[in-house]
Amino acid sequence: MRNKLNIKQMKMKRLILSVTSIGMITILTSCGGVAGDKPTAENKTAAIDMKVTGEAKVAEVTSAPNVPAPVGDRGPQKWIVNLETTEIEAEIADGINYTFWTFNNTVPGSFIRVREGDEVELRLKNAANSVLPHNIDLHAVTGPGGGAEATSAAPGQEAVLHFKALNPGLYVYHCAAPPVPMHIGNGMYGLILVEPAGGLPKVDREYYIMQGDFYTKAAAKAGLTEFNNDKAVAEEPDYVLFNGKKGSLLGKNMIEAKVGETVRLFVGNGGPNLTSSFHVIGEIFDNVYLEGGSTVSHNVQTTMIPAGGSAIVEFKVDYPGQYVLVDHSLSRAFNKGAIGKLKVTGEANPLIFNKGKK
Amino acid sequence: MKPATYILLLLSLLAQSACTKEKPHDEKQGEVVRASIGPIKTTVKMVYIPGGEYMPFYGAIDSNAVKVPAFLIDERAVTNEEFLSFVTANPQWRKSSILRIHADTNYLRDWPSDLELPKDARPDAPVCFVSWFAAKAFAKSAGKRLPTLDEWEFIAMADADTFNARSKKQYSDAIIQLYMEKGRQFKPVKQSAPNYWGVYNVFDLIWEWTDDFNSIMSIGDSRTGGENNNKDLFCAAGATSASEVNNYAAFMRFGMRTAVKAHYTIANMGFRCAKDTSNQTTQ
Amino acid sequence: MKAIGFLAVLTFLLSSCSFNEAKERKLPDNSIFHLTSNWKNQDGKSMKLNDLKGKTLVVVMIYTSCKSACPVLVSKMKQIEKAIDKAYLPAINLVLVTIDPENDTPEKLKTFAQTNKMDEPHWTFLTSTEEETQEFANVLAMKYKKIDPIDFSHSNIITVFNPYGELVIQEEGLEINVEKVASTAVKIAKENN
Ligand SMILES: [Cu+2]
Numbered sequence: 001m002r003n004k005l006n007i008k009q010m011k012m013k014r015l016i017l018s019v020t021s022i023g024m025i026t027i028l029t030s031c032g033g034v035a036g037d038k039p040t041a042e043n044k045t046a047a048i049d050m051k052v053t054g055e056a057k058v059a060e061v062t063s064a065p066n067v068p069a070p071v072g073d074r075g076p077q078k079w080i081v082n083l084e085t086t087e088i089e090a091e092i093a094d095g096i097n098y099t100f101w102t103f104n105n106t107v108p109g110s111f112i113r114v115r116e117g118d119e120v121e122l123r124l125k126n127a128a129n130s131v132l133p134h135n136i137d138l139h140a141v142t143g144p145g146g147g148a149e150a151t152s153a154a155p156g157q158e159a160v161l162h163f164k165a166l167n168p169g170l171y172v173y174h175c176a177a178p179p180v181p182m183h184i185g186n187g188m189y190g191l192i193l194v195e196p197a198g199g200l201p202k203v204d205r206e207y208y209i210m211q212g213d214f215y216t217k218a219a220a221k222a223g224l225t226e227f228n229n230d231k232a233v234a235e236e237p238d239y240v241l242f243n244g245k246k247g248s249l250l251g252k253n254m255i256e257a258k259v260g261e262t263v264r265l266f267v268g269n270g271g272p273n274l275t276s277s278f279h280v281i282g283e284i285f286d287n288v289y290l291e292g293g294s295t296v297s298h299n300v301q302t303t304m305i306p307a308g309g310s311a312i313v314e315f316k317v318d319y320p321g322q323y324v325l326v327d328h329s330l331s332r333a334f335n336k337g338a339i340g341k342l343k344v345t346g347e348a349n350p351l352i353f354n355k356g357k358k
Numbered sequence: 359m360k361p362a363t364y365i366l367l368l369l370s371l372l373a374q375s376a377c378t379k380e381k382p383h384d385e386k387q388g389e390v391v392r393a394s395i396g397p398i399k400t401t402v403k404m405v406y407i408p409g410g411e412y413m414p415f416y417g418a419i420d421s422n423a424v425k426v427p428a429f430l431i432d433e434r435a436v437t438n439e440e441f442l443s444f445v446t447a448n449p450q451w452r453k454s455s456i457l458r459i460h461a462d463t464n465y466l467r468d469w470p471s472d473l474e475l476p477k478d479a480r481p482d483a484p485v486c487f488v489s490w491f492a493a494k495a496f497a498k499s500a501g502k503r504l505p506t507l508d509e510w511e512f513i514a515m516a517d518a519d520t521f522n523a524r525s526k527k528q529y530s531d532a533i534i535q536l537y538m539e540k541g542r543q544f545k546p547v548k549q550s551a552p553n554y555w556g557v558y559n560v561f562d563l564i565w566e567w568t569d570d571f572n573s574i575m576s577i578g579d580s581r582t583g584g585e586n587n588n589k590d591l592f593c594a595a596g597a598t599s600a601s602e603v604n605n606y607a608a609f610m611r612f613g614m615r616t617a618v619k620a621h622y623t624i625a626n627m628g629f630r631c632a633k634d635t636s637n638q639t640t641q
Numbered sequence: 642m643k644a645i646g647f648l649a650v651l652t653f654l655l656s657s658c659s660f661n662e663a664k665e666r667k668l669p670d671n672s673i674f675h676l677t678s679n680w681k682n683q684d685g686k687s688m689k690l691n692d693l694k695g696k697t698l699v700v701v702m703i704y705t706s707c708k709s710a711c712p713v714l715v716s717k718m719k720q721i722e723k724a725i726d727k728a729y730l731p732a733i734n735l736v737l738v739t740i741d742p743e744n745d746t747p748e749k750l751k752t753f754a755q756t757n758k759m760d761e762p763h764w765t766f767l768t769s770t771e772e773e774t775q776e777f778a779n780v781l782a783m784k785y786k787k788i789d790p791i792d793f794s795h796s797n798i799i800t801v802f803n804p805y806g807e808l809v810i811q812e813e814g815l816e817i818n819v820e821k822v823a824s825t826a827v828k829i830a831k832e833n834n
Contacts, residue, residue, distance in 0.1 A: 131540065
């Protein structure tokens with residue numbers, strides 16, 4: 001199970017909770033007009049004690065490779081996040097369609113971006129023409145099942161979950177309806193970013209990439225395939241893909257940056273089974289938020305992203321060219337689709353890289 | 359009698375009648391109507407199932423097999439036209455008068471009016487968008503009942519050739535294939551081959567209500583594998599678990615059952631009826 | 642003399658009439674008082690849910706021989722009772738419905754009420770048939786299953802209904818927020834007085 005807090009933290013939280021719970025009401029009323037808590041003053045404020053201000057607004061969510069605008073230095077707020085679970089046919093690889101199950105009709109599902117202390121009302125609607133019930137387990141949520149049982153929605157029904165984002169980090173969310181490997185295997189996952197108070201440091205470019213392994217049947221109908229349980233159990237995928245489709249980050253879909261810019265990739269791995277060895281050929285990650293958490297490692301070549309896990313990688317692009325994103329378990333990249341490209345344009349600095357004679 | 363007294367008496371009578379008339383809603387009367395069910399006739403053939411022991415997919419207590427007594431079951435699901443005759447005989451179950459406590463707002467969603475089937479619906483397709491309460495009332499009006507979960511699952515063990523095909527490699531896969539087909543609920547009943555018992559459309563048209571669907575604690579979050587880790591929530595937690603982890607089709611079915619409430623009405627959910635065998639001759 | 646008598650009758654009729662009208666607003670569509678199931682309380686008195694109309698209801702489903710969750714639920718109900726201002730108790734009905742009608746007879750419920758000091762008038766215990774119990778459980782979206790001759794597994798839900806039988810809140814699990822249930826019940830009782 002998820003154990004995001006260590007015992008000490010838990011005890012601290014509980015202590016703070018019990019001490020402050022009485023005083024809370026008075027604080028609440030007294031700080032009604034103040035616009036959130038300023039990043040400088042709140043370094044010591046536990047997320048649970050951060051007060052939200054204003055009415056709930058509908059949060060902007062985006063499909064990969066795009067991400068919503070950074071939270072910046074705004075205070076904690078209330079958000080409504082709308083997600084719809086659907087069962088759709090879409091292309092998985094050249095000319096082959098697959099029956100995907102999705103959040104908001106894309107694989108991965110919509111990117112959700114909030115900050116710690118935010119209060120989220122997540123409305124999960126299951127499309128009326130769905131065959132099955134679906135739900136959502138957000139790894140960013142503290143509480144039973146990450147919300148899975150609370151959000152279980154039969155076809156045509158809507159479920160609502162309220163949660164407070166307590167821990168900053170980049171988290172996977174996914175469907176946990178039975179049988180869960182099938183729901184995830186069909187594409188029911190996405191990322192939710194909980195930024196720390198004050199927001200992540202500014203960068204020039206941000207992108208959303210999520211890996212997943214897909215197990216397919218010999219096409220039942222012409223050009224349409226679906227989940228293959230035997231292959232999933234054997235963990236032998238036909239496809240290992242970024243953003244749910246072969247070539248989703250190739251050709252005209254390449255992500256882009258200019259020389260001198262800083263790039264931040266929010267990388268998740270939905271699985272259901274494989275661990276990713278995420279690497280960008282020809283780049284070194286200046287910063288890696290290991291496993292999407294708060295520990296930042298520097299000068300990393302390849303970072304491990306477990307199934308149901310994530311990483312935030314940052315690097316400055318210094319030299320133009322096409323940089324290849326791969327799962328460095330390379331058969332997956334070259335044979336199963338786990339490959340994408342970052343196109344960097346601008347002036348070449350021969351000091352950094354120069355092909356030729358001495 | 360003095361005129362004054364007379365007038366007073368008259369007045370009081372008037373007041374009384376006015377009073378009863380003014381009562382916005384005579385509940386006692388409404389109650390009587392609601393409590394009774396007008397009988398309907400259905401011509402559906404019922405199949406005799408001899409029953410026997412079976413291992414529930416989910417909810418077996420201490421891994422014990424469950425004994426299912428003999429019963430009769432409709433060979434197919436209740437159709438649109440049968441449900442129409444039911445609401446015709448039972449006004450309280452019509453779209454415009456059903457209580458919200460008995461069905462959500464999608465009840466018979468696509469019916470243009472109380473006694474009119476959806477324009478493009480086949481009368482012999484299974485009725486959907488019906489709640490458990492409505493299904494139960496229908497069964498009662500037909501002199502039957504809803505099948506129990508055990509009865510339904512007992513039948514669901516069969517494929518075309520054997521009464522228990524669960525150990526067959528293809529069994530679960532074939533069912534999933536059927537489950538995944540969109541719009542399958544619009545097809546007429548009895549167009550595919552019956553199973554071993556002669557029961558039609560067990561998997562290929564709709565999800566079906568069972569009488570005691572609410573007896574499954576919860577696998578809405580399937581990773582608990584039925585063994586409810588959250589012991590706080592349930593009495594005798596841990597007494598239950600799924601018996602075949604690879605039977606994904608059954609996981610889906612049970613997932614569906616735990617995701618619904620009795621007043622829900624759903625696009626691909628209908629029902630069939632069952633009956634006790636007592637005073638019945640076997641067929 | 643007679644005239645005065647009639648006059649008295651008339652005023653009575655008129656006043657009772659308007660009184661009734663005020664109380665008898667049309668039952669909402671989602672009211673549990675529409676349910677036609679038959680129940681017996683701890684005194685063996687036959688009743689319908691409609692007989693509970695007019696008071697705020699705090700309802701829980703349990704069975705008396707339960708050794709694990711139900712004692713917790715019962716103690717939660719008693720905590721709720723304690724958390725309710727005494728002045729409002731007459732407007733509130735704390736209702737325990739058995740999921741084990743076979744064993745929980747009115748007599749048994751009566752004894753249970755007495756041993757647990759739940760025998761004041763604001764406590765109601767109800768038992769019915771298996772079928773009607775199941776129907777009521779489904780109205781509450783309460784799950785239960787008989788797992789052996791004496792035990793049930795079941796979900797733990799406390800529900801508050803307003804005097805018209807509409808569901809106001811449901812609290813689930815054994816960590817039920819007693820304060821919230823009690824304050825909600827009081828709030829509704831106040832509003833409907
Ligand atoms: Cu799902």
